[in-house]
Amino acid sequence: xxxxxxxxxxxxxxxxxxxxxxxxxxxxxxxxxxxxxxxxxxxxxxxxxxxxxxxxxxxxxxxxxxxxxxxxxxxxxxxxxxxxxxxxxxxxxxxxxxxxxxxxxxxxxxxxxxxxxxxxxxxxxxxxxxxxxxxxxxxxxxxxxxxxxxxxxxxxxxxxxxxxxxxxxxxxxxxxxxxxxxxxxxxxxxxxxxxxxxxxxxxxxxxxxxxxxxxxxxxxxxxxxxxxxxxxxxxxxxxxxxxxxxxxxxxxxxxxxxxxxxxxxxxxxxxxxxxxxxxxxxxxxxxxxxxxxxx
Amino acid sequence: xxxxxxxxxxxxxxxxxxxxxxxxxxxxxxxxxxxxxxxxxxxxxxxxxxxxxxxxxxxxxxxxxxxxxxxxxxxxxxxxxxxxxxxxxxxxxxxxxxxxxxxxxxxxxxxxxxxxxxxxxxxxxxxxxxxxxxxxxxxxxxxxxxxxxxxxxxxxxxxxxxxxxxxxxxxxxxxxxxxxxxxxxxxxxxxxxxxxxxxxxxxxxxxxxxxxxxxxxxxxxxxxxxxxxxxxxxxxxxxxxxxxxxxxxxxxxxxxxxxxxxxxxxxxxxxxxxxxxxxxxxxxxxxxxxxxxxxxx
Numbered sequence: 001x002x003x004x005x006x007x008x009x010x011x012x013x014x015x016x017x018x019x020x021x022x023x024x025x026x027x028x029x030x031x032x033x034x035x036x037x038x039x040x041x042x043x044x045x046x047x048x049x050x051x052x053x054x055x056x057x058x059x060x061x062x063x064x065x066x067x068x069x070x071x072x073x074x075x076x077x078x079x080x081x082x083x084x085x086x087x088x089x090x091x092x093x094x095x096x097x098x099x100x101x102x103x104x105x106x107x108x109x110x111x112x113x114x115x116x117x118x119x120x121x122x123x124x125x126x127x128x129x130x131x132x133x134x135x136x137x138x139x140x141x142x143x144x145x146x147x148x149x150x151x152x153x154x155x156x157x158x159x160x161x162x163x164x165x166x167x168x169x170x171x172x173x174x175x176x177x178x179x180x181x182x183x184x185x186x187x188x189x190x191x192x193x194x195x196x197x198x199x200x201x202x203x204x205x206x207x208x209x210x211x212x213x214x215x216x217x218x219x220x221x222x223x224x225x226x227x228x229x230x231x232x233x234x235x236x237x238x239x240x241x242x243x244x245x246x247x248x249x250x251x252x253x254x255x256x257x258x259x260x261x262x263x264x265x266x267x268x269x270x271x272x273x274x275x276x277x278x279x280x281x282x283x284x285x286x287x288x289x290x291x292x293x294x295x
Numbered sequence: 296x297x298x299x300x301x302x303x304x305x306x307x308x309x310x311x312x313x314x315x316x317x318x319x320x321x322x323x324x325x326x327x328x329x330x331x332x333x334x335x336x337x338x339x340x341x342x343x344x345x346x347x348x349x350x351x352x353x354x355x356x357x358x359x360x361x362x363x364x365x366x367x368x369x370x371x372x373x374x375x376x377x378x379x380x381x382x383x384x385x386x387x388x389x390x391x392x393x394x395x396x397x398x399x400x401x402x403x404x405x406x407x408x409x410x411x412x413x414x415x416x417x418x419x420x421x422x423x424x425x426x427x428x429x430x431x432x433x434x435x436x437x438x439x440x441x442x443x444x445x446x447x448x449x450x451x452x453x454x455x456x457x458x459x460x461x462x463x464x465x466x467x468x469x470x471x472x473x474x475x476x477x478x479x480x481x482x483x484x485x486x487x488x489x490x491x492x493x494x495x496x497x498x499x500x501x502x503x504x505x506x507x508x509x510x511x512x513x514x515x516x517x518x519x520x521x522x523x524x525x526x527x528x529x530x531x532x533x534x535x536x537x538x539x540x541x542x543x544x545x546x547x548x549x550x551x552x553x554x555x556x557x558x559x560x561x562x563x564x565x566x567x568x569x570x571x572x573x574x575x576x577x578x579x580x581x582x583x584x585x586x587x588x589x590x591x592x
Contacts, residue, residue: 036413037413037416038417040414040418041417061437122321123324126321126324127328130325131328131332134332134555137555138554139515139551139554140428140512140516141512141547141550145530145543148534149346149540149547150345152345221424225427225428243432247432247436250436252433252436255429255433256433258429259426259429259433262426263424267420
């Protein structure tokens with residue numbers, strides 16, 4: 001989404017420099033950008049450390065980065081004395097992730113047909129417009145409350161509200177994709193007697209899939225957060241429950257540790273899995289060395 | 296989409312067709328869907344023992360409106376419904392000032408100087424990945440009751456989103472025009488008014504809209520987890536101390552209505568007046584939906 005962090009002074013006039021020169025310049029620019037980026041991260045850690053030193057009270061309100069890292073280590077390798085099994089963090093994240101997946105699957109099953117209808121028929125668009133608008137604007141806390149209201153304490157609630165959250169995104173993107181299908185191509189395929197199946201495969205699906213993918217990717221981080229929130233409100237397993245325990249036990253260290261895990265999971269999945277997937281899906285329109293995903 | 300239109304236009308409307316045609320109008324279709332939504336809500340209320348019906352929800356809101364706030368004298372502004380709502384809105388407003396004061400300069404600077412952009416890239420990425428509700432829990436632990444917790448939570452969770460929007464806007468300022476104004480020594484107020492603001496307007500409005508909604512969500516969340524007044528507190532109070540699901544639902548609806556009023560009543564109007572030169576906006580006279588829920592968390 002955002003622009004590359006390649007410095008603008010390094011912009012190369014193609015006429016004046018040779019390609020190897022250009023390549024060298026871009027590489028050095030990348031290095032510089034990485035250095036500044038590291039500087040940003042380091043200064044954040046320093047500020048955190050200083051803040052934790054100056055706010056020391058008996059309640060341990062702001063533990064330093066090292067203490068949090070230590071606690072994170074405990075959640076990964078486990079601790080016999082505290083009764084934390086090894087790999088505890090993975091168990092919990094898997095529980096939350098599973099619910100997110102169920103919600104996603106439900107949203108896909110319901111959202112794709114509605115999206116196709118909305119893209120195809122004016123009546124369907126007008127009919128579903130308010131539903132989609134409403135669902136897209138509900139604050140996360142209202143979703144969490146809704147899950148608690150309908151399903152009470154349990155694990156169906158989180159999955160259900162994730163579905164509700166993702167549904168409008170999928171629907172809108174599919175509708176946009178269907179509207180964008182080239183009608184001339186369809187007409188041509190009809191007049192040349194192309195079977196419906198191949199028309200679907202070669203015209204509709206290719207113009208639909210980028211939209212569908214963009215929608216799913218955009219809602220990934222939010223759905224993950226909502227699943228955890230709904231678990232905190234009324235779940236029995238998963239990250240959200242651990243976070244609730246940390247809050248009830250008034251342990252800021254635990255809370256920060258789970259928060260950092262959260263950041264790591266979101267960033268790692270976005271940067272490795274989703275970015276690769278996106279590159280693969282959009283490979284036909286990607287220029288060499290270009291990344292699509294930045295934020 | 297156009298198939299239906301041409302189809303209905305070709306036939307001359309007979310008596311039976313006229314009703315069908317009426318039902319097919321955009322406006323009528325939208326009201327049909329609203330009616331169906333209400334019926335679904337009613338059905339859900341009857342089927343479930345927890346989920347309240349629309350009437351029950353409105354009843355409890357009326358009750359809230361009739362109860363004076365904290366044993367004071369009842370007036371239009373001093374009742375449980377309006378007073379708590381105003382407290383939350385006030386907190387959101389204060390948080391919003393900070394969000395804009397931090398987010399806009401940082402976003403602009405990131406678009407203007409690559410060093411600034413590189414410096415903040417990782418911080419913004421991490422900030423975007425942090426869930427707002429964990430900030431809410433942390434700020435309750437740190438600041439307890441009062442105004443500091445909701446404002447802090449809203450600022451830390453909404454600012455990264457605004458920064459990204461402003462950054463995109465500031466990248467859309469035409470390079471050559473900027474270089475030219477550099478070369479001709481155009482004073483920066485003029486440059487701001489005539490170059491930066493017009494090209495950033497859309498992104499700025501989108502970003503601020505998002506921050507308002509995100510800040511509102513944060514304030515309500517913090518009030519839910521730890522506060523003694525405000526919309527979120529009332530929702531939790533009904534749920535926990537009275538085990539009253541109707542009150543929970545009613546306040547959930549109030550929170551949702553505030554978002555819709557802000558979006559439809561205020562932001563859309565500003566957006567329309569800024570983009571007057573662009574002509575018609577969207578299919579239903581409304582802007583195409585942007586997905587706040589998705590970016591808000």
